[in-house]
Amino acid sequence: MDCIQWLSDYCPDKIVEAKKAISQVKTGSRIFIGTGSGEPQHLIRTMVQNSELDDITIYQMLSQTLADYVDDESFLRRFSLKLFFISLAMRKAAFEGKIDYIPAYLSQVPRLFYRKRTGLDVALVQVSPPDRFGNCSLGVSVDITRAGVDNSQLVIAQVNPMMPRTSGDSFVHVDEIDYLVLHEEPLVVSLPALTETEVARRIGRYVSQLVDNGATLHLGFGQLPYSILKYLDEKQNLGVHTHLISDGFLPLFEKKVITNKKKTFLPGRVVASLCMGSEKIYNYVNDNPMFYFRSSEFVNDPTVIAQNDNLVSISSALEVDLTGQVCSDSMGYQFYSGLGDQVDFLRGSTMSKGGFSIIVLPSTTQDGKTSRIVPHLSEGAGVATTRGDVNFVVTEYGIAELQGKSIYQRVVELAQIAHPKFREDLIEAAKERHYIFADQLPPQPEDLLFLDGYKSTMVTKNGQSIEFRPLLASDELASRNFFYSLTKQTIYYRFFHNRKIFTHEDLQKHLATLDYRKNMSMIGLVRNRGNLDVVATGSYGMVDETTAEVAFIVREDRQGMGIASYLLGVLEKIARENHYKAFSAYVLRENAAMIRVFKKRYPNLKTSREGGDIEIHMDFDDAVSS
Template identity: 65%
Template structure:
């Protein structure tokens, strides 16, 4: 016998407890997602909760296992159009839908949705057919080397690993693609850190340290791809909750992940630094992204200095310096307090990694004056990078109540003197007997 029976569909309405954490993580994810990207949104409350913070994006695409309510406003407001997808354009590709009645009604008989089985949707080779594919998923714990636990609390299984590994590997195979793990910095009402020296006993490694690209907490973004263990430690320590940072560094030293004299990141909450992010499009079409120097930039800073020609080093330091020690670079970022002492770095995508191509800084010398200095890679001279850095540092300095910049420049360094003259027509140039020029620049 067949008996006809109807009942309402099961509804799932996810929610999160700490909206401030969601807002800050959503803010950082927004910074990472470009217009036209194709997204996978992982299972869980947090991935669903950060979706409203993508509302200003354009022409996003979706290729994911599960459709949730967080996507509904993005569908309705045409944030998600799927027009830029390489594979199955104009279609949302998914395996299942779980959410409210409103979501079910929107999906029902909607030709935009293309539902297929998991062996198709989760196939890394299928995922990789879309360029600029970004996988966004959550975790329970991350250790200092980048191992991710997302399915168990110790020996207690919390969930399965689901589609996480498939989409992370698919995104890494995608042209311009990458993966993001989002995780609150603490658990149990802030009493324990989710970034840990080692995973809990019994915890499983869902995603290996070799697969991970980016980890985001409410304290920032850690770029993990193609980084050494010591670099990873610094990346993760600076996005851990401030009260756990020193202990994480201590534990990393005990395990010989980092040098014994490694300084811990500041215990400040550096959210305010997000307003000091700038972007400049060069005449060759490439883009340079500027942001404040962080402890995790130590290795790339050394690489930058060693890549410069002898003349550039001489113009900056007034000597032919050959060695840029780890201790020297560590001291540089340790002195940066982002108010009296500020350093901005310029980053450019070169191959699969971002490299430092410019550094500009100011440091208080007393009262309302600060000294400025710059270095730009030689092949990028004449493109306005130093002028852009100077203007950006001026904005920050004025916020911190400085009224004058000064600089000491070799008389033969005409390019730098020209930058100052153009920006500050009323600047004073005082030539000394030692072929140095003291420049005094009142800030407008």
Template identity: 45%
Template sequence: MEEIEKNLVMQLTDKSGTPVLWQDFIKSGNRIFIGSNAAVPNALVDNLIDNSAHLHDIETVHILTFSDNVWAKPEHKDLFKVNSFFIGGKNVREAISEGRADYTPCFISEIPTLFKQNILPLDAALVMVSPPDEYGYCSLGVSVDVVAAAVKSAKYVIAQLNPLMPRTNGHSFIHVNQIHAWLEAEQKLPEIPDAVMDQVSERIGQYTATLVENGATIQVGIGKIPNAVLKYLANHKDLGVHSEMISDGIIDLMLSGVINNRRKTFHKGKTVVTFCIGTQRLYDFVDKNQHVEFYPSEHINSPVNIAKNDNMVAINSAIEVDLTGQVVSDSIGYQFYSGIGGQVDFVRGAWLSKGGKPIIALPSTTKDGEISRIVAHITEGGGVVTSRGHVAYVVTEYGIADLVGKSIRERALELIRIAHPKFRESLLQEVRKHYWVPPYQDNTPTSVPELGSVELKKFTLGGERFILRPLFPSDERRLQEFFYSHTKETLMMRYNHHMTQMTRESSCKLVSVNQHQDLALCFTKRDHLGEVIQAVGRYYYIEAINAAEVAFVIRETQRSKGMATTLLLQMIKIAKKRNLSKLLACVRRDNAPMLKVFENAGFVKGYSEDFDEISLSLNIEEQPEEQETDDEQG
């Protein structure tokens, strides 16, 4: 009796409850759409397979499907021909790799056009929905994305009514009159637990979070790096969300008020997405939640709509990035691995946004650490998803590469700096084979580990936000611009003579610092267009006496804000960690402000052979351990 009842429940019926056959809607050679992400109608697909007598060569089209993807198994190759817009799951990936299935690259924002304009006409759409409400409306629930377009475009809509499907708000509803047949079947939604963060993803998250300003609107994905980014946004304020998807990491930020969407300039007050994937906690969170709205991909992923959000920050990942900034995201060599997805949609939208920032975040190496993911040239067979013209920032666990407005040579230096240290020298040699790099530019970047695992700190000085970080070889042009911003008086105070030129070669030597021996720190101010150096502090190590000589130069417009003092305190701490005995300084007698900075830090005056200069020294061994003075670290 129980088996009979089960079979009755699993019967495909029309709206009146009359049993119908699959052959009433689907013929051999038809094209059908299968629902997306966490809303794959598995019971519906199973029922089709069980009742597919005399059907064959049905083309299935879909994007990412969190499912066992039975339709892609070898035993069903005569029934189904798989065509995926985004590769995921073992069976689909294997089918494509073995040539039993196809991959069609397309921007997520444009897949609906393929359906609507009958470029890929749909004979049927197999989708999962919630049961209808009292008005006859079912919800597409956790996956509206391209499902909405498939429902509108297909000749027949065949639905799996799942009582466990959340009812989500937004443009997520379909009326029972739009459904031609359905199957009532309870199906637990697939759960993707939060990935356990490792040290690499933590650092990438910290660096990426420094690029997100208060009031920004963000787009993130799922996985270790997105989770790490969200973790380090916990102290931000008034963030908004306009994203292709959300996962569990969004929940606590919304509950704490960090994400409140108040300062959004498009869909103000709402978190807007096309789908979600995570744990049951997330599915419960979006159920009837009026603060989260689901819209079709052609709306959310439209670069024009994305750009309507001021300060839009798009955070995406990659398989590899070459030294010109080209991003490979859908293939590993000739092996297609995922898909174009929404990366280009959001990168382009963020570029067009007022104050926007497109970011590519990835580990510097493969999991085993044996292969660099920052590469001199794209792996043979690899395809560019995001062009070198689209990329603004690339982030690894070694820092942030700013590519905005950079030449090919400058881009290469920026990207080599964030590559794993063991690959930097070989990358520099490789880039010389193809792109012009001057012979004097021969130093690879070195780190300042004493600054912490994330080698940048944020400070508020004079009411403005600044970043303190090491000076990099890729700062050559920034330092040159910094030099030409100085007045004659500043140049005289710093160099004790009136310098009139800072050549590229001179600038390169000044930024190519062995930071393990000497030290060069800078304050920068960053906006969505890049960084500008505001101050530089250095020390030069004197091995014979285990001491270092200190020097500073501050941009005139930034003086009296405490930059020199802050730089000096950081340098004292680093010198103490390196077990230096003394710090020395030579200051012009008429440079009263700088003399005061050194004296306030505990430096004492000593004998000087030059009457115009005053010698100062600080005994490092006598210095107490200093407390951190910055109000927010990267």
């Protein structure tokens, strides 16, 4: 049976014109309005046009339609807007002080309604037409709307056939609604403008290095997280548990990159709270059993999020300071967006087995003049995410890993991913604040993206994966731990004396010589429950224009697995690119393993004696590739 006919039979008195429904709202009311794509635009316009209404307080999450009125003084006298998040459409009004902002985590907003901390009199919402049992769907906007409906004395719903029907906790029975206004109109369309910039591409590449196949994704609000989604299109069996679904997900749904098969919580389903985007995504979601919409106190609850193993949260920030404090809701004193879902998902992902979070941000403002990695947050900026919550920070210059790291390490990690032109100033500012030693060198001033090409992975004879990459300033602690884990004999073989100490100064001196061209150091890393342990190093340093001296250390438990042989090949390739023609090395006569490694690759190597050592000369032209 036609659903309108069904309504006319079941509850004819509830079907009214918008004017009639709005006339039931009293002056002084506190009105909840559905979020974003769930906005009942027709009801909102009718409400504003009703000149009898005065002193109305509006509570809303993402507000779009009311943005048309915020420059009208008479509107502002009658309506006071309190928003849980500042949408792009409302940003100017927020900067001008025309609207009010409520900082609250999305997981907790419904509780404000249920506990009457925020009292509500009226809910204006939008629903799909009912099914034959009388269930309308809150469709693409369940988020805090469900709680708004549950806690308002008077519920007025715009029944819009264009509202998709979704499953989950989205159904509202017509018995729960006081007035039904039948009005069809397109939903609010709002897309985070996706950017195709080089910065987004590079950030996407780094994020893709962190996300494993089978991970479950959360994407925070804003344009950048959605812009980088497409760089995950080579992954397999990703899942989604997120607050907001937008068009950025579509290519991954269509290419079956997102299958939700590996999810440990609600497998097979995309769990979400809100969908905002174009008609395309609304059509995709409509009646699609893959989507499971629940209210934000469920979707954003960290303990629920944590039931997903390998939950990776990707969200953006406006500024990150050198200690790891993240500002995402204000620009100085100006409120810019909202606390939203970031903290909920950072906490949930940290609690998830194998999960972690990534904060993404371009290293500078759009004009390139200001660093977004800063010694201290701008005056007035709020800390949305504390130092204790952050795992990874990614810019177009790389990945900083902060979790469990000291202030010293954080400074070096973050300076390393700042724009090269700001690195020296950041290091100087950190020295002034005594965050780091006075002799700390800034990370290389140039863009080290070319080092990405120097990353590789080998599988050892016993099937273990070892990742190789150039040594960075932030590897200080790991290098130190590596050194102190070695036996006396290994150290003696490498340094020719019983070196006992490997200080901060020693590493600074070594890093000072590294230019990643004429002087190079590589490290080999093994994953140990999410941590990366250094198990090998290999370096070369300039002797003259054509020759570099090479040296290696492999941790004892990994020796004899082909690591040094592999690393020698890697170093030779880089050395050739930098116009060297040969390696030299000093080796103790009894160091049969090292000599064997060299001989295998350079059967015609030349040796000469130097006391107890042998000096070895190896021409690249004689190399036997392995």
